[in-house]
Amino acid sequence: xxxxxxxxxxxxxxxxxxxxxxxxxxxxxxxxxxxxxxxxxxxxxxxxxxxxxxxxxxxxxxxxxxxxxxxxxxxxxxxxxxxxxxxxxxxxxxxxxxxxxxxxxxxxxxxxxxxxxxxxxxxxxxxxxxxxxxxxxxxxxxxxxxxxxxxxxxxxxxxxxxxxxxxxxxxxxxxxxxxxxxxxxxxxxxxxxxxxxxxxxxxxxxxxxxxxxxxxxxxxxxxxxxxxxxxxxxxxxxxxx
Numbered sequence: 530x531x532x533x534x535x536x537x538x539x540x541x542x543x544x545x546x547x548x549x550x551x552x553x554x555x556x557x558x559x560x561x562x563x564x565x566x567x568x569x570x571x572x573x574x575x576x577x578x579x580x581x582x583x584x585x586x587x588x589x590x591x592x593x594x595x596x597x598x599x600x601x602x603x604x605x606x607x608x609x610x611x612x613x614x615x616x617x618x619x620x621x622x623x624x625x626x627x628x629x630x631x632x633x634x635x636x637x638x639x640x641x642x643x644x645x646x647x648x649x650x651x652x653x654x655x656x657x658x659x660x661x662x663x664x665x666x667x668x669x670x671x672x673x674x675x676x677x678x679x680x681x682x683x684x685x686x687x688x689x690x691x692x693x694x695x696x697x698x699x700x701x702x703x704x705x706x707x708x709x710x711x712x713x714x715x716x717x718x719x720x721x722x723x724x725x726x727x728x729x730x731x732x733x734x735x736x737x738x739x740x741x742x743x744x745x746x747x748x749x750x751x752x753x754x755x756x757x758x759x760x761x762x763x764x765x766x767x768x769x770x
Contacts, residue, residue, distance in 0.1 A: 665692030
């Protein structure tokens with residue numbers, strides 16, 4: 530019986546080397562793609578959870594989060610509003626502390642960065658306690674918008690959709706939303722939201738790899754899954770690096 534020729538050791542090593550090179554080239558791409566998919570899912574869940582909490586909030590109290598934050602005759606503090614809202618989530622970890630601008634890392638354990646990878650001078654939501662949910666997500670809130678603003682928007686709420694896992698970057702796992710008077714929850718989009726100076730950037734400007742401050746308008750593009758650089762491209766698969 531004729532026996533076929535076996536592979537030589539050199540041929541086996543060459544084949545394994547080629548497989549290793551191909552794996553090394555494709556594995557990082559696959560890992561990055563999976564990570565973005567996970568973040569996208571976490572983002573949508575966080576947005577849905579905030580919406581549901583706002584609906585339950587209004588059903589129980591008879592007023593929207595916006596109206597509660599305004600208070601009559603005096604506006605409620607952001608910490609009061611956030612504390613009340615968080616009762617409609619799964620649960621809150623003990624140890625949340627009152628913070629001001631610039632010292633959020635006292636509870637977060639890190640400072641959020643912008644898309645450039647630079648530390649952000651001030652957080653968009655730095656006027657309330659930072660609350661850590663049982664699931665590990667972080668929530669904070671900004672001061673309520675004045676009752677004289679038109680249209681009526683506010684307050685802003687920031688969420689870290691995956692807690693300390695990282696990358697802890699606005700536009701990746703940190704996003705900013707805003708409550709409306711009719712109890713809606715919308716992405717924060719800069720100058721189109723009331724009580725902001727007219728020189729505030731357009732949404733695409735503040736969701737950019739060249740923007741020096743907090744890239745805080747990315748929730749708008751993340752929700753529609755549209756790249757701020759090219760509307761024909763996707764946010765989660767094309768825009769995020």
